[in-house]
Amino acid sequence: MVAIEQLTSRRPALVWHKEATLEAADLVIIPGGFSFGDYLRCGALAGRSPIMNALLDHAARGGAVLGICNGFQILTEMAMVPGVLIRNAGLKFTCRNVDLQVCETVASPFSSGLAIQKKLRIPVAHNEGNYFAEPNELEKLNSEGQIIFRYVNGDSFGLPNPNGAADNIAGVLSKNGRVLGMMPHPERAMLNLHGGTDGAHFLLKSLEALLS
Amino acid sequence: MQVIVNISLKEGVLDPQGRAISHSLNDLGFNEVINVKVGKQILLEIDENDPARLRQRVARMCETLLSNTVIEDYWIEIPDEQ
Numbered sequence: 001m002v003a004i005e006q007l008t009s010r011r012p013a014l015v016w017h018k019e020a021t022l023e024a025a026d027l028v029i030i031p032g033g034f035s036f037g038d039y040l041r042c043g044a045l046a047g048r049s050p051i052m053n054a055l056l057d058h059a060a061r062g063g064a065v066l067g068i069c070n071g072f073q074i075l076t077e078m079a080m081v082p083g084v085l086i087r088n089a090g091l092k093f094t095c096r097n098v099d100l101q102v103c104e105t106v107a108s109p110f111s112s113g114l115a116i117q118k119k120l121r122i123p124v125a126h127n128e129g130n131y132f133a134e135p136n137e138l139e140k141l142n143s144e145g146q147i148i149f150r151y152v153n154g155d156s157f158g159l160p161n162p163n164g165a166a167d168n169i170a171g172v173l174s175k176n177g178r179v180l181g182m183m184p185h186p187e188r189a190m191l192n193l194h195g196g197t198d199g200a201h202f203l204l205k206s207l208e209a210l211l212s
Numbered sequence: 213m214q215v216i217v218n219i220s221l222k223e224g225v226l227d228p229q230g231r232a233i234s235h236s237l238n239d240l241g242f243n244e245v246i247n248v249k250v251g252k253q254i255l256l257e258i259d260e261n262d263p264a265r266l267r268q269r270v271a272r273m274c275e276t277l278l279s280n281t282v283i284e285d286y287w288i289e290i291p292d293e294q
Binding site: 040041044045048076077083084086087088089090091130132133134164 | 225226228229232276277278280282283
């Protein structure tokens with residue numbers, strides 16, 4: 001919320017999960033956290049919250065949705081983006097910077113302002129970020145341009161892929177490019193004080209595309 | 213009636229927890245352990261006495277919430293079913 005306010009000088013509306021309606025919005029963001037204590041499966045219970053029918057309606061109207069970290073897990077549980085996020089291959093909660101590469105995608109407000117192949121340094125902080133999809137599903141995601149970010153080699157400390165994700169996938173789009181789920185936290189890379197501003201760059205470009 | 217829902221990861225889905233347990237069992241000398249899969253069991257008490265309808269309702273519960281069919285299989289047991 002602070003990140004979006006910093007970029008737009010406007011205060012985003014905060015919607016509680018028990019609410020049943022969403023006002024018209026340019027973008028709905030489902031932030032990270034550990035909704036419902038990750039009980040049953042991470043994101044499973046939040047994905048069935050009362051507000052989620054309104055979110056599905058918003059997406060069906062072509063509304064944009066960004067799910068970050070637990071938000072990504074929730075989107076996969078709702079089948080708004082394909083795949084599932086399972087336990088990190090290293091069995092550890094991972095909290096550090098990773099290097100991402102922007103991939104060529106289907107037309108999407110989340111990628112339209114980013115140069116293909118551009119590298120972004122954004123932190124991850126998760127226990128279940130290990131992206132899984134069936135091999136034929138992965139192939140389809142590739143050919144349909146639904147993979148937007150992959151973990152790549154860079155200057156960040158540690159292995160490029162922090163969680164064992166299939167095909168180094170860090171973020172995926174819905175078929176129509178309007179819904180994005182990503183494990184890294186762009187809102188935590190907004191200032192030089194945070195160790196970089198690549199998150200701000202990504203969010204700003206997305207907002208510009210959505211508001212233009 | 214009581215219903216037992218068993219949930220396990222599908223064949224081919226990485227089970228890091230099972231692998232860690234398998235390694236520990238091997239380290240403890242249980243060398244005969246080849247593979248470990250960790251699943252979960254959910255016990256439901258349900259106000260319904262017709263086993264067919266019960267099974268159908270619980271299957272719906274599994275499909276909509278209790279399991280994620282992308283990575284998990286489920287099977288339903290009704291102990292009191294004749």
